[in-house]
Amino acid sequence: MGSRVLVRNPESGDQRRSVQAAQEAEERGYEVLNTSEEGEEVDLAREAAAGGADVVVACGGDGTLNGVARGVDRAGRLEEVTLGVVPAGTGNGFAGNVGIDGVTEAFESVEAGRTRRLDVGMADWSGESGRGDGSDAGSSGAGDAGLAGGDADETARPFLNSCICGLTAEASARTEPALKQRLGVLAYVFTTLQHTGDFEGLELDIRAGSESDPVWSGEAALLLVGNARRFPNRQANVEDGKLDVVVIEDAPTIDYLARGAVERLFQGEVSHLTRLRVPSLVVDAGEPRQFSLDGEMVERERLEITTRERVMEFAVGEGYDPNPVDDRADGE
Numbered sequence: 001m002g003s004r005v006l007v008r009n010p011e012s013g014d015q016r017r018s019v020q021a022a023q024e025a026e027e028r029g030y031e032v033l034n035t036s037e038e039g040e041e042v043d044l045a046r047e048a049a050a051g052g053a054d055v056v057v058a059c060g061g062d063g064t065l066n067g068v069a070r071g072v073d074r075a076g077r078l079e080e081v082t083l084g085v086v087p088a089g090t091g092n093g094f095a096g097n098v099g100i101d102g103v104t105e106a107f108e109s110v111e112a113g114r115t116r117r118l119d120v121g122m123a124d125w126s127g128e129s130g131r132g133d134g135s136d137a138g139s140s141g142a143g144d145a146g147l148a149g150g151d152a153d154e155t156a157r158p159f160l161n162s163c164i165c166g167l168t169a170e171a172s173a174r175t176e177p178a179l180k181q182r183l184g185v186l187a188y189v190f191t192t193l194q195h196t197g198d199f200e201g202l203e204l205d206i207r208a209g210s211e212s213d214p215v216w217s218g219e220a221a222l223l224l225v226g227n228a229r230r231f232p233n234r235q236a237n238v239e240d241g242k243l244d245v246v247v248i249e250d251a252p253t254i255d256y257l258a259r260g261a262v263e264r265l266f267q268g269e270v271s272h273l274t275r276l277r278v279p280s281l282v283v284d285a286g287e288p289r290q291f292s293l294d295g296e297m298v299e300r301e302r303l304e305i306t307t308r309e310r311v312m313e314f315a316v317g318e319g320y321d322p323n324p325v326d327d328r329a330d331g332e
């Protein structure tokens with residue numbers, strides 16, 4: 001049997017689960033690597049994968065899992081390593097989507113070989129003309145220095161759950177922890193929409209695949225691109241090579257504060273909402289904007305968003321549904 005590694009963020013969630021996970025991992029013969037600062041999970045996972053680990057399990061929330069997948073990918077081993085997740089963060093969106101609810105369940109899934117090959121979303125900014133962001137400006141040639149989990153030469157990043165444009169830092173600060181626990185990253189979406197007067201719309205031009213005409217062009221409040229997540233709050237098909245895209249038009253006439261307005265918007269008011277299911281899209285925001293990749297922010301002007309179909313072998317729970325029911329009540 002090859003080596004198994006747990007990359008553990010000891011600070012995530014309320015720490016109870018991560019303490020339990022460290023114990024269980026040791027009992028089961030895992031090497032436990034603890035992060036000591038933000039972003040370190042990327043390097044630890046990359047080193048573990050490059051060193052020949054067969055199984056790399058992330059222990060933390062969506063941010064930690066994203067960093068672990070990124071590290072394994074940087075080692076060039078995303079197709080070979082079996083990944084898993086111990087849901088020890090606050091939101092745990094991806095773990096929930098693949099049916100992993102508890103610590104022991106996460107390890108048992110790996111041991112039982114209950115794995116599926118899942119799609120991974122990629123956000124690629126190599127086609128941007130200039131360097132629009134500042135987050136890696138000035139650090140070129142400095143390797144990983146300066147940017148947590150970052151890489152001066154980085155031009156693309158994976159996302160497992162979602163890529164969202166239009167979230168505000170303000171909304172992040174205002175989002176209630178209980179809502180975050182219940183809805184994960186979608187809690188920020190709700191809070192953002194409910195404070196929609198606070199931000200300017202996004203001038204977006206969205207093209208699907210290699211088509212030259214935009215499938216959507218105009219002023220948006222939010223763009224949500226789900227890999228494992230079908231908005232508002234359902235598991236998407238994570239094995240179909242497609243992205244579930246929702247564009248919410250910036251419509252100042254909608255009273256997002258009215259009770260249930262946001263839910264109604266997602267479910268029925270299709271005039272303000274466009275849904276697409278495509279394998280790839282190009283998003284041009286005309287100027288640098290914040291994009292959340294599984295909750296980690298990058299500032300970019302133009303992203304090519306694609307799926308790498310069934311590229312990653314992932315340990316899933318018994319409740320994982322490879323082919324979730326797609327009710328078309330949302331007007332698709």
Ligand SMILES: Nc1ncnc2c1ncn2[C@@H]1O[C@H](COP(=O)(O)OP(=O)(O)OP(=O)(O)O)[C@@H](O)[C@H]1O
Nearest residue numbers: 012013035036037039060061063064089090091092
């Ligand atoms: N030792 C550490 N100290 C501080 N931050 C860390 C540490 N290890 C990782 N991080 C960073 O913490 C961020 C959030 O982590 P994570 O998503 O695991 O937890 P969370 O915020 O509790 O959960 P969730 O994302 O589900 O809400 C990530 O950006 C990660 O890089």
